[in-house]
Amino acid sequence: MSTKYFPKDFLWGAATASYQIEGSPLADGAGSSIWHRFSHTPGNILNGDTGDVAADHYRRYKEDIALMKEMGLKGYRFSIAWPRIYPYGKGKINVKGMDFYDRLVDELLEAGITPFITLYHWDLPATLQDLGGWANRDIACWFADYADYMFQRLGDRVENWSTLNEPWVVAFVGHLFGEHAPGMKDIYSAFLVTHNQLRAHSKAVRAFREANIANGKIGITLSNTSHDPATDSMEDKIAAKVAHEWNNYPLFLHPIYYGDYPDTVKEFLKEYLPKNYYKDMEEIKEEIDFVGINYYSGDLVKFDPDSPLGGKSVKRGLPKTEMGWEIYPEGFYKILKGLQDEYNPKEVYVTENGAAFDDKVENGEVHDHKRIDYLKKHFEMAHKAIEDGVKLKGYFVWSLLDNFEWAFGYSKRFGIVYVDYNTQKRIIKDSGKWYSQIIKNNSLDF
Numbered sequence: 001m002s003t004k005y006f007p008k009d010f011l012w013g014a015a016t017a018s019y020q021i022e023g024s025p026l027a028d029g030a031g032s033s034i035w036h037r038f039s040h041t042p043g044n045i046l047n048g049d050t051g052d053v054a055a056d057h058y059r060r061y062k063e064d065i066a067l068m069k070e071m072g073l074k075g076y077r078f079s080i081a082w083p084r085i086y087p088y089g090k091g092k093i094n095v096k097g098m099d100f101y102d103r104l105v106d107e108l109l110e111a112g113i114t115p116f117i118t119l120y121h122w123d124l125p126a127t128l129q130d131l132g133g134w135a136n137r138d139i140a141c142w143f144a145d146y147a148d149y150m151f152q153r154l155g156d157r158v159e160n161w162s163t164l165n166e167p168w169v170v171a172f173v174g175h176l177f178g179e180h181a182p183g184m185k186d187i188y189s190a191f192l193v194t195h196n197q198l199r200a201h202s203k204a205v206r207a208f209r210e211a212n213i214a215n216g217k218i219g220i221t222l223s224n225t226s227h228d229p230a231t232d233s234m235e236d237k238i239a240a241k242v243a244h245e246w247n248n249y250p251l252f253l254h255p256i257y258y259g260d261y262p263d264t265v266k267e268f269l270k271e272y273l274p275k276n277y278y279k280d281m282e283e284i285k286e287e288i289d290f291v292g293i294n295y296y297s298g299d300l301v302k303f304d305p306d307s308p309l310g311g312k313s314v315k316r317g318l319p320k321t322e323m324g325w326e327i328y329p330e331g332f333y334k335i336l337k338g339l340q341d342e343y344n345p346k347e348v349y350v351t352e353n354g355a356a357f358d359d360k361v362e363n364g365e366v367h368d369h370k371r372i373d374y375l376k377k378h379f380e381m382a383h384k385a386i387e388d389g390v391k392l393k394g395y396f397v398w399s400l401l402d403n404f405e406w407a408f409g410y411s412k413r414f415g416i417v418y419v420d421y422n423t424q425k426r427i428i429k430d431s432g433k434w435y436s437q438i439i440k441n442n443s444l445d446f
């Protein structure tokens with residue numbers, strides 16, 4: 001057993017998202033979002049759950065920040081609900097909605113916690129969806145205007161900004177698989193949404209540069225699953241590469257860094273890319289300051305001629321979380337190291353990593369040993385990645401609080417803090433207490 005230290009000033013934090021924790025979605029003049037609409041449409045969410053109350057963070061944010069301080073968190077990643085700021089997506093500003101985030105940021109700074117803002121974590125103003133949403137090219141301007149207003153209002157106190165959370169999930173889970181808002185099932189729309197998110201992201205980055213925020217850094221947060229070939233066969237290796245370049249960071253970083261989609265996306269999926277997409281690539285190719293990596297699990301990919309991507313996902317038979325995702329810490333290292341090797345970002349943050357387990361309260365405590373084991377194994381891989389040259393500057397556990405887990409409603413618990421949804425009582429789980437020690441020592445014994 002040896003003690004491994006993380007770099008000085010490593011930003012240890014926790015992450016949340018507006019629709020998943022805030023509740024009060026229409027309070028104080030806020031507009032409806034596509035997730036308010038989607039969750040209130042019968043059949044979309046398990047048990048008919050909605051984000052109407054969630055973890056009641058909109059009203060309990062001071063209590064939650066006190067919990068963050070008690071755990072010794074250095075940073076807090078949260079998202080802004082666009083419809084609280086612009087109830088109709090654009091035009092009229094909602095002062096009370098802006099006030100909430102003003103107060104939230106001030107309370108964080110007072111507690112000595114570094115804010116890390118995500119501008120978009122899926123709760124699009126419903127009125128913009130009525131105009132086509134992310135499938136409408138005009139959304140690049142709508143998003144950039146919203147982003148610029150946030151830079152002007154919070155840029156004096158917030159240095160770290162991410163434009164989009166998991167644009168792949170927005171595009172494909174929301175517009176091809178239909179399991180997330182807005183519930184569409186059209187592959188051409190999914191690729192158009194991919195492309196318009198890139199246009200919106202880069203337009204917002206240019207607005208960020210214009211805002212000239214002191215020590216400001218802006219990036220994008222991308223979902224990733226470690227895809228390994230099921231065998232050493234060339235067919236399986238190609239299938240795994242295609243899965244990686246479509247499902248992971250390359251789909252967005254190749255345009256941002258190199259001004260085109262990845263080779264396998266162009267080879268296997270070209271017919272679905274927007275017509276004349278390459279004309280937008282010059283504006284999409286815009287330098288960013290960091291890449292946010294979300295990682296949870298990995299799989300094996302086996303050649304499958306009947307699959308659109310020429311491959312299918314295969315399990316390894318490893319232990320799984322409550323989401324059915326296999327626990328594969330090695331994949332965390334592979335994604336981080338692969339990112340640094342393929343795109344050499346100036347900085348990397350782990351913006352989400354965590355696990356859902358069947359947490360139970362026993363005598364007022366939650367002994368979530370499986371979550372501690374999951375996190376410990378992933379921290380070991382993060383440390384190895386740093387040793388091998390990955391410019392990893394921080395880590396945000398998903399999530400601070402148990403919360404609304406999208407189509408699964410409240411049936412899945414990811415928090416290091418337990419939320420009793422009947423009473424809104426918070427209980428710091430054993431994992432939250434363990435994490436506090438890791439942060440305090442900035443080290444891991446393994």
Ligand SMILES: OC[C@@H]1[C@@H](O)[C@H](O)[C@@H](O)c2nc(CNc3ccccc3)cn21
Nearest residue numbers: 017165166169173223294296352398405
């Ligand atoms: O599922 C846990 C979290 C979720 O609560 C976050 O809002 C979201 O950013 C998030 N992304 C993933 C991984 N990607 C993913 C893939 C398919 C569907 C949903 C998420 C996990 N999570």
